[in-house]
Amino acid sequence: MHIRIYSFPPFADKNSDKLILGSIPGEESLRQQKYYAHPRNMFWKIIGTIFDFDPAMPYENRVRKLIENRIALWDTVHHCHRPGSMDSNIKQEEPNDFETFFKEHPAIKKVVFNGQTAHRLFMKHTRMMKLPDLEFHVMPSTSPANAAVSFAAKVEAWRKIKLPGQLMRDR
Numbered sequence: 001m002h003i004r005i006y007s008f009p010p011f012a013d014k015n016s017d018k019l020i021l022g023s024i025p026g027e028e029s030l031r032q033q034k035y036y037a038h039p040r041n042m043f044w045k046i047i048g049t050i051f052d053f054d055p056a057m058p059y060e061n062r063v064r065k066l067i068e069n070r071i072a073l074w075d076t077v078h079h080c081h082r083p084g085s086m087d088s089n090i091k092q093e094e095p096n097d098f099e100t101f102f103k104e105h106p107a108i109k110k111v112v113f114n115g116q117t118a119h120r121l122f123m124k125h126t127r128m129m130k131l132p133d134l135e136f137h138v139m140p141s142t143s144p145a146n147a148a149v150s151f152a153a154k155v156e157a158w159r160k161i162k163l164p165g166q167l168m169r170d171r
Contacts, residue, residue: 005030006079007096011063012072017107018161020066021122022114024077024093026143034059035073040144042151043114046158071161072108074101076121095125102132109134112161115141137161 007024022035029037036043044062048055053065066073080093102108111134113119119138139158140149 003083004079004081007075007077008033008035010072010074010096010101011035011066012074012101012105012108013067014105015070015107016067016072016105017070018110018112019072019074019105019108020112020114020161021118022075023118023121024075024080024082035063036142038144041142042144042154043142045151046142046155049155050159050162070107072105076113076118076125093121093125095121098122098126098131099129102134106132108132110161111136112158113138115139115143115146117141 005024012019025035026038026041028039029035031037044055047053047066048062051065051069053062055062057065063073074096076095077093078096081091109132111122113122113136116138119136137160139160140146140154142154
């Protein structure tokens with residue numbers, strides 16, 4: 001029997017104009033109750049490189065750096081069954097409440113997906129929802145399972161988070 005796991009609440013404020021969405025926290029993140037806590041996950045190293053901050057600084061400071069850069073952070077899945085940490089094992093997922101989230105954060109115009117699974121699940125579960133007009137960008141996953149893409153290539157792709165107007169519309 002698989003254990004039901006739950007995502008964390010979002011980090012966002014009224015100035016957030018970009019939202020980074022993962023799928024759902026892995027085992028190490030759940031254990032530590034911190035986004036992207038696995039030591040081999042490149043998320044904080046990539047974001048620190050792009051926004052010029054130390055990815056080893058305390059977690060609360062890293063989150064504050066996201067907020068200062070108008071970035072919200074959340075997951076696509078609210079809860080699911082999943083043994084281990086692999087996205088491919090996600091079963092019986094229920095999405096987060098995006099209708100409410102976007103109503104409460106109207107400045108968000110760009111959604112950046114941390115990998116294909118986050119994007120696929122978001123599209124699957126929001127097709128019938130009334131959402132604002134949004135830009136979508138699917139980035140290479142920062143997960144250690146995505147070792148085929150180099151750190152440099154991931155940083156280059158993720159730099160789009162800072163650029164306006166590079167749209168990917170597939171809704």
